[in-house]
Amino acid sequence: MNYFIGKKKSEYYDGLLVKADLGLHQQIAGQVQQRLLRGGAVLDLGAGEGALSARLADLGYVVTSVDKDAGSFKCSKTAFERLDFDSAEQIQGFVSRHEAMFDAVLGIEVIEHVQDPWQYVRQLMKMVKPGGLVLITTPNTSSWLSRVMFLLTGRFHQFGDADLPYGHISPISPWELELILKSEGALAIEMQPAGTLPPVYINGSVRMLAMNLLALLLRPFSTGILDGWCVMATARKPE
Numbered sequence: 343m344n345y346f347i348g349k350k351k352s353e354y355y356d357g358l359l360v361k362a363d364l365g366l367h368q369q370i371a372g373q374v375q376q377r378l379l380r381g382g383a384v385l386d387l388g389a390g391e392g393a394l395s396a397r398l399a400d401l402g403y404v405v406t407s408v409d410k411d412a413g414s415f416k417c418s419k420t421a422f423e424r425l426d427f428d429s430a431e432q433i434q435g436f437v438s439r440h441e442a443m444f445d446a447v448l449g450i451e452v453i454e455h456v457q458d459p460w461q462y463v464r465q466l467m468k469m470v471k472p473g474g475l476v477l478i479t480t481p482n483t484s485s486w487l488s489r490v491m492f493l494l495t496g497r498f499h500q501f502g503d504a505d506l507p508y509g510h511i512s513p514i515s516p517w518e519l520e521l522i523l524k525s526e527g528a529l530a531i532e533m534q535p536a537g538t539l540p541p542v543y544i545n546g547s548v549r550m551l552a553m554n555l556l557a558l559l560l561r562p563f564s565t566g567i568l569d570g571w572c573v574m575a576t577a578r579k580p581e
Contacts, residue, residue: 345542356400358393358416362451362479363537363571367394370477370536371401373576374446377475378403382445385469388427388452392417406444408436427455437465446475451572453480453519454500455509463522473581476528482573483513484566485539486557494553516566516573528577535570 353360353367360367371394374384380402386395389407392415399405399419409415412424426432447470449462456462466476481500482488488499495502501513516533523531541561542554557568567573 344540345544346538346540347542347544349545350538353393355393356396356417358391358396360393361390362394366450366479366537366572367397369574370394370448370450370479371397373477373574374398374403374448374475375401377576378446383443384446384448385440385444386420386448386450387425387466388450389415389417389420389422391415392420392422394448394450395420403446427452433465437468440469442469442471444470444474446470446477449476449478451479451481453478453514454512456512459512459514459518460522460525463519464526467526467528467579470579472579474579476523476575476577476579478519478575479536479572480514480519481510482535482537482539482567482570483515484517484568484573485535485570486541486561486564486568487539487543487553489560489564489568490553490557516575519573519575523575523577527580529580531575531577533567534574534576535567535572536574537571539569539571541569 350364384403384405386407389395389409395405395407396417396419405420407420407422408425410427425436447466453459453462483498491499498513501510
């Protein structure tokens with residue numbers, strides 16, 4: 343789809359709120375299905391209410407769901423463990439207990455919340471089995487919308503003052519995310535747009551319409567991952 347008109351509505355899966363951009367969970371599930379056989383052990387690190395965990399469980403995967411807020415987790419189809427992502431001691435203990443245990447480790451919309459993205463990726467790589475899949479998504483700071491917003495405000499899309507209550511503190515570019523994965527020895531790295539941000543995105547705002555027009559004028563001269571509300575990285579741990 344080359345355009346999206348209107349305001350995005352909340353999505354649900356099996357009655358569970360999808361705390362991610364429109365279409366993102368479906369895209370993630372498709373990537374997992376392409377790369378991992380049914381029955382594989384999957385870690386959903388930052389599970390929210392459990393919408394993605396439930397979707398993957400229904401596809402035949404054995405899912406371990408982890409989140410800071412045990413009270414908001416509502417999925418009955420997976421194992422759950424509470425983890426305080428602000429506690430270095432708890433994180434280290436969790437990583438040590440689960441080293442090389444999972445066929446796939448998913449970090450969905452988490453890396454932008456952590457103070458040290460390099461250490462975060464290192465931890466994900468430790469918990470996946472040799473040859474296993476690491477999948478990370480984060481707001482796309484290289485999108486056409488983010489580029490126009492940075493031109494106008496000096497800040498990336500989804501990383502303004504209004505985003506601080508959501509915990510968005512670490513904007514990371516696709517280039518840097520790929521660099522981190524390479525530095526950890528990851529193989530078969532693929533970077534792609536994800537979520538819903540096509541070349542034309544109109545939500546009724548005059549300001550957004552103007553940003554669309556400016557971005558379309560600049561598109562022929564632009565490179566990188568221009569579309570996608572998020573960016574998705576997939577990689578393999580060496581055997």
